[in-house]
Amino acid sequence: MATLKEIAYDCRKASYLIEKKQFGNISIKERLQLKYHLTGCSVCRLYQQQSVYISDILHQAFADFNSTGLSISDSDITNMQKEINLRLGSM
Amino acid sequence: MKKETDAIPFTGRHTAHPENWAAKYADYLFRYAAARVSDREKARDLVQDTFLSALENVAGFEGRSSESTWLTAILKNKIIDLYRKQSSVMERHTEPLEKLTDHDFFEAGNGHWNEAFQPKEFGMQNDTISKKEFARILQTCMQKLPALWFSAFSLKHMEGETSEKICTSLKISPANFWVIMHRSKLNLRACLQKNWL
Numbered sequence: 206m207a208t209l210k211e212i213a214y215d216c217r218k219a220s221y222l223i224e225k226k227q228f229g230n231i232s233i234k235e236r237l238q239l240k241y242h243l244t245g246c247s248v249c250r251l252y253q254q255q256s257v258y259i260s261d262i263l264h265q266a267f268a269d270f271n272s273t274g275l276s277i278s279d280s281d282i283t284n285m286q287k288e289i290n291l292r293l294g295s296m
Numbered sequence: 297m298k299k300e301t302d303a304i305p306f307t308g309r310h311t312a313h314p315e316n317w318a319a320k321y322a323d324y325l326f327r328y329a330a331a332r333v334s335d336r337e338k339a340r341d342l343v344q345d346t347f348l349s350a351l352e353n354v355a356g357f358e359g360r361s362s363e364s365t366w367l368t369a370i371l372k373n374k375i376i377d378l379y380r381k382q383s384s385v386m387e388r389h390t391e392p393l394e395k396l397t398d399h400d401f402f403e404a405g406n407g408h409w410n411e412a413f414q415p416k417e418f419g420m421q422n423d424t425i426s427k428k429e430f431a432r433i434l435q436t437c438m439q440k441l442p443a444l445w446f447s448a449f450s451l452k453h454m455e456g457e458t459s460e461k462i463c464t465s466l467k468i469s470p471a472n473f474w475v476i477m478h479r480s481k482l483n484l485r486a487c488l489q490k491n492w493l
Contacts (some may be wrong), residue, residue, distance in 0.1 A: 207362065208310035211314065211449045214406055214407065215407035215408075215409065216402060216407055217401070217402040217406055217407035217485075220478065220482065221478045222327070222474075222475070222479055224474070224477050224478045225474055225477075225478075228452075228459070230379055230459070248414055248415055251415045251416075253483070255415055255418060255485055255488075256481055256485065258418075258420070259434065259484055259485060259488070260327065260453060261483070262430060262431050262433075262434060263429075263434065263453045263454065264454070265431075266331065266431045266434070266435070267332075267453075267454040270327050270328055270330075270331035271324060271327050271328070271372065272320055272393060273327055273330070273331065275323075275326060275327050275330050276323045276326065276327075277322050277323055277326045277340060277343070281322070281340060282318045282319060282322050282323075283318070285317075285318040285322055285344055285347060286315075286317070286319065288344065288347070288348065289314050289315075289317055289318065289347055289348070290315065292348065292439045293314055293315065293351070294431055295411060
């Protein structure tokens, strides 16, 4: 099968499919190609694992944004409220 | 027969209280923005902007959602606008995407990993401190992405937007979108490998 041969050694294509697959957007043919490639390529297996890990960490960091302890300065808060009040007064 | 107690009495809609907004929501909104734009000045301006837009549209606040949900939605739109602006100013010039981005992760002829960029084990410890540190480096690496990539990548990974919506917002084709997702991840991974190991 020519298509399998094409991807068997192509890590560029495989790593592209690894990204696409994470969002569920690959065809059955692509899925098979990727599976075939990964069977023989430990580097891309590692890539896949790390790629998923990076996505997870990002996702988590964004879900946890409110526990970062960052805060705005008191003077910024006062100024923001002043701006708001100024406009409230003229409404 | 319908029992009256089954119906939860609707105790009225949420109302807007702009006179308390800054004290109540500024920190929350700031954290939300800072996680997405990473530049604190910009994050602060976005919060200020959000309050002012909200005020202009306060008549449209129907109280179906809480004030905080409503303000967050306004902020989110502002962030998407900013992404769009940044990516349209920065690299709309002529460089074709392929050329710009495919440097030497892979060998030209056969698509093998170039040895210098070949993935190596991160050797992650599964504890909270390493995870935090890893996330911090990841943030720094994200800042190195070209603005358009950063925008597309963030919208996908953080906001969970659909690919179609991102393509429309940022005016990119679906094919380019996937190229950007791929190259962004390759770059982030390489940057992590360089700074983590």
